[in-house]
Amino acid sequence: MWKQLEMGLRAFWLIASRIWGCLCFTLRKQTRSIIQHQSVKYDLFPLSPLSRHRLSIVKRKILVLDLDETLIHSHHDGVVRQTVRPGVPPDFSLKVIIDRHPVRFFVHKRPHVDFFLDIVSQWYELVIYTASMEIYGAAVADKLDAGRGILKRRFYRQHCTPLFCGYTKDLSSICEDLSSIFIVDNSPGAYKTYPFNAIPIKSWFSDPTDVALLNLLPVLDALRFTSDVRSILARNLHLAG
Template identity: 70%
Template sequence: MYDPNRTFAGGAQDRRRDQKNSNWIARGMTSITQSLFGIILACFNFIILYFRKANRAYCKYQVVKYHSKIPMSPLTTHRLLAVKRKILVLDLDETLIHSHHDGVLRQTVKPGTPSDFTIRVVIDRHPVKFSVHERPHVDYFLSVVSQWYELVVFTASMEVYGTSVADKLDRGRGILKRRYFRQHCTMEVGGYTKDLSAIHPDLSSICILDNSPGAYRKFPQNAIPIPSWFSDPNDTALLNLLPFLDALRFTADVRSVLSRNTMVLPEPQQVQYY
């Protein structure tokens, strides 16, 4: 017997079933769309990061060579043999490299800027990852000046951090064997100072390359100032120092030259993104 109420109830069930199926299909399509969008976005971000890194590598590529292997005259060779081999003390942060660790948004580096290498150290029982940016031409600079000077790393950073960075910069060449860290500095008002006499008692044959005037306030006549560096891929400060350092190694007393440099480089007041 025909029951209109039963027919109505069956039609309602069919509609609910169709609506349920439609909702399931819609959710499935939405999920697939979101997954595809996520994949496309990840690929896009990877491509952008790749081109950023390639562009920075191109900007920092060593295109200028300092011809340090030109044969010297007998007189110049004799002069060089007559003087002591000099010691060049090198700071790390903002001089040869710049770094920042996870969880801290640094205004000095534009977010998304690719690092040259990363290091992982344990500080106060907590693992910390540092993204390290190398100053342009630092590898070439170290390879050249290591032929002229005994290189010494002197940083106010902790030893666990400074050792890892120095190992990366050395690249197994054995040119950064001597290292001094925060425990070798003197804590004074305004920061850490570095005692050059602890490295070598003869101050006539030692010079320090550092971006912080406070670090060498007790040895201004042994200092070679350099502007602080954070991330500019077009920086050429290290290249510009090569002719000067080439000439400085011929002096009997580095202070006879460096004492003439009365310029004090101020810390940057405004940070620019590169």
């Protein structure tokens, strides 16, 4: 009898320990997920006199921004994109004429892009440089600018150099002084000619928990104080968020 009771208790504790282990694993997984996906804040503080002096003696720099899969993701009617979950509404839509045919684009803004543009426009002169057609890229840039006048300078496909599988972007056509210009782009081919003037960023399609733009803010905050962005970016080629 005692032997049977002992065996029963052992079996009970074995089952209970397995259930407890499973619960702990699930709890840890959920906790990691919450920590990973929680919103990131970037607080702005007044500059110290030393920082203000430093900014006064270095040249104001140019931040070049790509559009598709960097700041936004879009798809057009008639094309099924597996990267966007069915039923997810776009942030805005555009209707443009391409080759005499009307095409409607459904555009999704990368999480925190409005906040990101608000902040970096205070630090840099912003330039949009996209390999997309101008009729589409200009309409997207207008929507992102939202009348703020922060995205006035724009370059499009006709300003790019075709490659076998994409386009490269000529930063020297924007500014001859390469010490004061850099690009944020999800496509390495875009900045192939200027690897020391680039910050990579992972491609974005539809993940609502993405914080890559927020993660770039500390780097961008620091770069504005440098005399030559290449002195930093040449040593940090894997900053993708």
